[in-house]
Amino acid sequence: MPSNGALPLGDDASMIGQGKAEGERVMNRLHLAPWIALMALAGLAGCESAKAPEPFPQAAADGWLAAFNSGDVAGLALMYSLESQLLPPDEPNVSGHDAIAEFWKSYNPGVVRLEVSEVETARLGDYWFREGSYSALYPAEGEPRIGKFIELWVKVDSAWLLYRHMWSPNAPPPAAMPAA
Numbered sequence: 001m002p003s004n005g006a007l008p009l010g011d012d013a014s015m016i017g018q019g020k021a022e023g024e025r026v027m028n029r030l031h032l033a034p035w036i037a038l039m040a041l042a043g044l045a046g047c048e049s050a051k052a053p054e055p056f057p058q059a060a061a062d063g064w065l066a067a068f069n070s071g072d073v074a075g076l077a078l079m080y081s082l083e084s085q086l087l088p089p090d091e092p093n094v095s096g097h098d099a100i101a102e103f104w105k106s107y108n109p110g111v112v113r114l115e116v117s118e119v120e121t122a123r124l125g126d127y128w129f130r131e132g133s134y135s136a137l138y139p140a141e142g143e144p145r146i147g148k149f150i151e152l153w154v155k156v157d158s159a160w161l162l163y164r165h166m167w168s169p170n171a172p173p174p175a176a177m178p179a180a
Helices: 022-049 058-070 071-079 097-107
Strands: 080-087 113-124 127-137 147-157 159-169
Touching: 058 071, 058 113, 058 147, 058 159, 071 097, 071 147, 080 097, 127 159
Parallel strands: 080 159
Antiparallel strands: 113 127, 127 147, 147 159
């Protein structure tokens, strides 16, 4: 070692085992091998125990649509959490489970046939966000009304329920449209 306390510079970058016989250097490296292998195995075990992300609760969304199309107001109301809100077009917000049940009674589900398409979903922390388009076919009208919707789903116990629900048509209803 130089007299100034600095380590000698050489071609060997590791400098481990400098001045030792070749056998001693190999033994030092062999002592490290089990620890490196243990850390690698611990990392792999952690990867295997990680859960796969929970998929969007499509069965719940399908249940809502089936309840609406069949006119099952009680079933529809059960699809909303106690703290849920509806944000219908051109109407005030509807808050709470009981008020939502009353809203759907007056809306006459089952008379209008809904279909959804172009749906996108994203996980946002404890919630699932879902947006897409809908087609609403009213029996007295020939052409369906097209619109868009946004839903926020929350897991309550083991069930996924609607927490926020908003929709709006892309055009006013035929009776409200200006004459051509």
